[in-house]
Amino acid sequence: MTLPDGVERRTFGGDDRLATKGHPVYGEPTDGDWRCWDARRSKLAAMLEHGMDTGLDGGETVLYLGAASGTTVSHVADFSGPTYAVEFAPRPTRDLLDAVDARENLFPLLKDARKPETYAHVVESDVEVLVQDVATRGQARVACENARFLREDGRLLLAIKARSEDVASDPETVFERALDTLREGYEIIETRRLEPFHVDHLGVVAVPRKV
Numbered sequence: 610m611t612l613p614d615g616v617e618r619r620t621f622g623g624d625d626r627l628a629t630k631g632h633p634v635y636g637e638p639t640d641g642d643w644r645c646w647d648a649r650r651s652k653l654a655a656m657l658e659h660g661m662d663t664g665l666d667g668g669e670t671v672l673y674l675g676a677a678s679g680t681t682v683s684h685v686a687d688f689s690g691p692t693y694a695v696e697f698a699p700r701p702t703r704d705l706l707d708a709v710d711a712r713e714n715l716f717p718l719l720k721d722a723r724k725p726e727t728y729a730h731v732v733e734s735d736v737e738v739l740v741q742d743v744a745t746r747g748q749a750r751v752a753c754e755n756a757r758f759l760r761e762d763g764r765l766l767l768a769i770k771a772r773s774e775d776v777a778s779d780p781e782t783v784f785e786r787a788l789d790t791l792r793e794g795y796e797i798i799e800t801r802r803l804e805p806f807h808v809d810h811l812g813v814v815a816v817p818r819k820v
């Protein structure tokens with residue numbers, strides 16, 4: 610598994626885990642300047658643990674949708690360039706500010722990822738990586754609406770949560786419907802279920818569809 614520059618495997622409590630170098634955010638184990646990036650708390654970390662072709666090298670400009678209180682986006686900012694963190698709920702956004710204090714490249718945006726026009730004046734139009742982890746219906750549609758920010762050779766790293774889309778349907782059916790919508794704006798490179806780290810989640814790697 611090839612990891613981005615700035616991400617390493619280190620030992621925490623006798624276990625081999627992913628780690629990034631940065632100020633602790635949520636009480637995670639540390640090893641000197643390194644802090645544990647637990648795949649059970651991060652869908653993107655789970656994608657890396659599964660060896661998915663994320664295309665992350667380190668240093669990219671990132672738009673992160675669904676930043677919540679900063680658990681994953683703080684790790685992303687540890688090894689990336691400018692990182693825009695979009696979160697809709699005020700309470701987790703307040704918690705996110707703690708991660709921002711120690712990271713000059715992390716920019717919090719109290720916005721709705723379903724309305725990208727509300728932050729289009731802030732986010733760069735040539736983002737290299739779009740990371741999405743939002744708990745809402747229409748997750749694929751959100752990704753398509755935000756494709757406007759991705760450069761032509763950019764990459765989407767998406768975690769689809771079946772239970773956020775439809776609690777009654779079989780997850781595989783939910784995933785297929787979401788992927789059909791996603792294909793309107795993207796070419797899908799790879800998909801993988803994120804068990805055992807996250808139940809009923811599908812990791813997706815995609816690139817913008819060429820017009």
